[in-house]
């Protein structure tokens with residue numbers, strides 16, 4: 001790494017951010033604009049029919065969020081002018097060639113101007129429809145890289161993947177990219193073209209049967225999970241992300257390629273302020289359920305290491321990696337996580353969140369304080385189903401006379417909970433530890449060479465988990481997700 005400063009490096013850069021409305025993308029955009037106002041231009045690609053609706057999304061979903069409050073205060077009445085000068089909206093879609101950028105002149109301008117392409121677009125639902133996940137997470141990754149290759153001044157393509165592309169693995173998981181067709185269980189050879197073909201066939205078959213859209217969605221969701229598990233991945237999301245990585249590695253040619261694989265991304269640790277989060281992600285539904293007194297049991301091994309990493313640390317790592325690898329002929333993977341250097345166990349998260357809600361109980365819709373109990377972690381799906389059945393019977397108080405009726409009602413009420421448990425099962429018992437040697441070496445190099453290294457910290461060792469969970473994650477969740485979206489009220 002050359003001696004210098006990250007902010008200086010960002011000066012006069014033109015960066016394409018793909019998937020700009022996403023959780024991590026917004027933090028990336030805010031950080032660049034706040035730390036280097038002299039960045040030349042950010043092209044923000046998001047899904048929209050035209051520039052007008054893209055600009056609407058920019059305002060409603062990006063710059064008006066609380067995340068941008070520090071920037072808004074800094075520029076005051078000049079804020080909109082600053083954004084207009086630095087940001088160009090690009091309506092597009094990664095599932096299409098040339099990222100679906102229809103405006104020929106804009107496309108040419110982008111190919112002429114862009115230095116760096118950062119792909120943060122993804123469908124992140126674990127059991128997304130297989131056809132949808134394939135088109136964004138797999139083909140979309142390739143489309144994004146092909147777009148980067150057409151840029152005259154391209155310095156690098158940075159792609160965000162996920163550490164869980166490793167599939168069902170145990171022990172130390174190294175920062176190694178996937179070879180084409182190499183599945184985690186090594187049982188069947190994976191052929192991406194064939195996967196595309198069978199998805200098309202499956203869709204045609206469903207349409208020939210006059211299946212409703214709802215039935216097609218369910219069938220394609222189940223099909224994705226089935227294909228993923230055949231090869232040793234737990235869900236469609238990580239399966240299609242892994243295939244995306246394979247295509248990138250295979251077709252990168254001499255383009256510098258940086259693969260950032262975060263683990264489970266949680267609320268900001270420090271910047272722009274602690275606790276910013278969007279949506280109910282990874283551990284948050286479990287924490288919230290506990291606060292609502294609805295988590296007397298859940299599936300998981302108390303000693304499982306939950307690899308959490310704050311979102312701002314992921315963004316800092318991405319920016320430092322950009323600086324380190326600009327114009328280098330490289331292909332490098334970075335695990336951005338905490339499990340190796342500062343492990344946090346499932347039982348600790350439970351304990352911190354229990355203690356938080358004992359001290360700061362939520363209030364139900366009748367205005368009563370909610371009493372929380374400790375959560376028992378159950379060691380298998382069967383045990384989980386037994387607990388559910390037992391609690392169901394208790395809750396019925398002899399209401400049902402016939403087994404058939406009771407069984408149907410039980411299945412109806414518990415279906416979504418079982419699905420959620422099935423999707424979380426992999427993470428709740430995951431026994432892998434993500435080696436992050438590349439990320440650690442990047443930090444060491446940055447400490448030696450980068451003058452403003454402290455503003456771009458991504459060292460997981462400095463996280464005090466008890467403080468982070470109790471004073472940042474939970475208050476942030478309650479402030480930014482629960483109250484804002486009324487989830488709290490409607491879910492109580």
Ligand SMILES: NC(=O)c1ccc[n+]([C@@H]2O[C@H](COP(=O)([O-])OP(=O)(O)OC[C@H]3O[C@@H](n4cnc5c(N)ncnc54)[C@H](OP(=O)(O)O)[C@@H]3O)[C@@H](O)[C@H]2O)c1
Nearest residue numbers: 019021022023024047093094095121122124160162262265
């Ligand atoms: N958050 C985590 O815990 C985590 C952990 C590990 C890795 N990652 C990776 O980090 C990246 C960002 O994740 P995130 O949490 O920020 O995800 P996110 O909040 O779900 O955002 C994903 C973004 O991708 C956009 N998108 C989806 N399909 C698209 C398409 N076909 N064309 C253009 N844009 C599309 C979405 O746009 P719409 O607004 O139009 O839907 C959304 O803005 C992803 O690659 C993800 O795999 C995230």
